[in-house]
Amino acid sequence: MMDRRGFLAASAATAAFPAELARAEPSGVVDLIVINANVITVDPGLPRAEAFAVANGRIVRVGSTRAIRQLAGGETLIAEGRGRTVVPGFNDPHMHPRPIYTPDSPYEPVDLSPDRAPTIDAMIAALKAKAAITPAGMWVIGRGYNDAKLGRHPTRFDLDQASTDHPIRVTHASGHVSVVSSLVLKNAGVGAETADPAGGAFDRDSTGAPNGVVRESASRAAMHGNPPVQQASADEQAQGLRRCLQSFAARGITSVGVAGGGPEQFALFQTIAADAPVRVGFMFLEPHFTAVRDLGLRPGFGDERLRLTSIKLFHGNSLSGRTCWLSEAYSDRPGYFGIPPARSQEDLDKLIADIHAAGFQVAVHSNGDREIEMVLTAIERAQASAPRADARHRIEHCSVTTPLILDRTKRAGVVAVFHSYMREHGDELASYGSARLEHIHPFRTAIDMGINCACHSDWPVSAFDPLTRLQDLVTRRGGNGAVYGPSQRITADEALAAITARPAFATHEETIKGSIKRGQLADFVILGADPTRTDPNAIASIPVEATYLGGMKQAIR
Secondary structure: OOOHHHHHHHHHHHHHOOOOOOOOOOOOOOOEEEEOOEEEOOOOOOOEEOEEEEEOOEEEEEEOHHHHHOOOOOOOEEEEOOOOEEEEOEEEEEEOOOOOOOOOOOOOOEEOOOOOOOOHHHHHHHHHHHHHOOOOOOOEEEEEEOHHHHOOOOOHHHHHOOOOOOOEEEEEOOOOEEEEOHHHHHHHOOOOOOOOOOOEEEEEOOOOOEEEEEEEHHHHHOOOOOOOOOOOOHHHHHHHHHHHHHHHHOOOEEEEEEEEEOHHHHHHHHHHHHHOOOEEEEEEEHHHHHHHHHOOOOOOOEOOOEEEEEEEEEOOOOOOOOOOOOOOOOOOOOOOOOOOOOOOHHHHHHHHHHHHHOOOOEEEEEOOHHHHHHHHHHHHHHHHHOOOOOOOOEEEEOOEOOHHHHHHHHHOOOEEEEEOOHHHHHHHHHHHOHHHHOOEOOHHHHHHHOOOEEEEOOOOOOOOOHHHHHHHHHHOEOOOOOEOOHHHOOOHHHHHHHOOHHHHHHOOOOOOOOOOOOOOEOOEEEEOOOOOOOOHHHHHHOOEEEEEEOOEEOOOO
16 A cells, blocks of 8 residues: 555646536537437437437437438538447446556466466466566466366466466466465465465365465465566556557447556556546545545546546455355355455444545445345445435445345445356356356346346456447356356346446446437447347347547547
């Protein structure tokens, strides 16, 4: 965590941002009209239209092609839809954008996703190749391995085959389990006699010695005594982050939520915000809350390009990493209920009460039902102590639910920001049992109950492709063809709202984004087909033909 002086220095430039989002009324000059299109507005008042007009970056009229064409002036650009489908820009409210570098850069992690490293031997080969171009003593980092696809977690002995001259760490696709090499454990002084830290665990062999697999807080313990992970220069980071956001825009994303960061990361986004192809909502991590509050920053601070949305904290562990805390044991592991959170109910109550009393929205990472129950209790107690209308506190992932949890969620006005990643991780969830799968990421039940819920990718945990996420919501089908929790499937129209309008509501931005209607930002996407009329199993293959931000077509590469 930065000290207060460092926070002030990193945040000083933000004073140039207005305290509230711009609300200026558009002028009478129409800059752009889109005509002869199949416009899915995600506006219940006018669900479908043929055309709309844009002025000063906002939508000023929606209707028929004949009516909208009459608004065009001599300087108005005309986008001919030719019957193509236009939808609001996609909004991924919880993900982890990071700079993307070239594969030969020492700063770019090795891609260990199943497509790139389908076996342990392939993983070792990829890490060895990276080590060969990385100076000795510098870290070799890999991300995205999937033990369900590999057949097991790798161990330190596997990583040692790649190099013994480099500290090596590879991270599971969930982000909550890592594997480190023997050198890393040696530097950290971790051995058979080392106790598991609160909220974490070292996997061990038959002698009790750690085998390199480190879960939750044990990942941080294993980093002690090791050199810091190498960092690119500020300019390189800015270029890499811009490259990342361009890849999002190429798939139709116009807004993202950064799920936790500090002042340095906020400042990095600020350097590129003015011309970035994606709008950014930023969640400050809980360790920075006091500094944010004492600086006088409040939710909504910033502008339409970059703004502060909430305070992010962790209370619980991972669903796909099989560490979340459950009330019933994992179906394939009798007696194992996951790893309990390190924080007590009393401490959680105080933390959430402080954030709530300061006027912030809290966004709590929580997956297991026992974790979620604790979070709901803390939110309920905070509201009882200091009632605040429309706080919209969020539970991020909110994975393993029960009828009682959903009832409490609705009554507390909590927004559930659910996953939809059966395509990537459905087979990993089989260990939860078929009955419990019907209560994991329960979109159908939540929508029917009137619970405010939204969909996110949690990239890099699952692909940031919104059309893949949309297909996942409609089919709940894994990459292996199996369907997981079929009772929770929703319609394509509902799924589209879950990745456009509902995320906007989750960040108190429903008046300016999430649909195609008068007064909203002109963020929209032209698709190669209508996802509501496409074979549900083919939605992910629909091409994104163009992405517009504020009425401006983005250069996508």
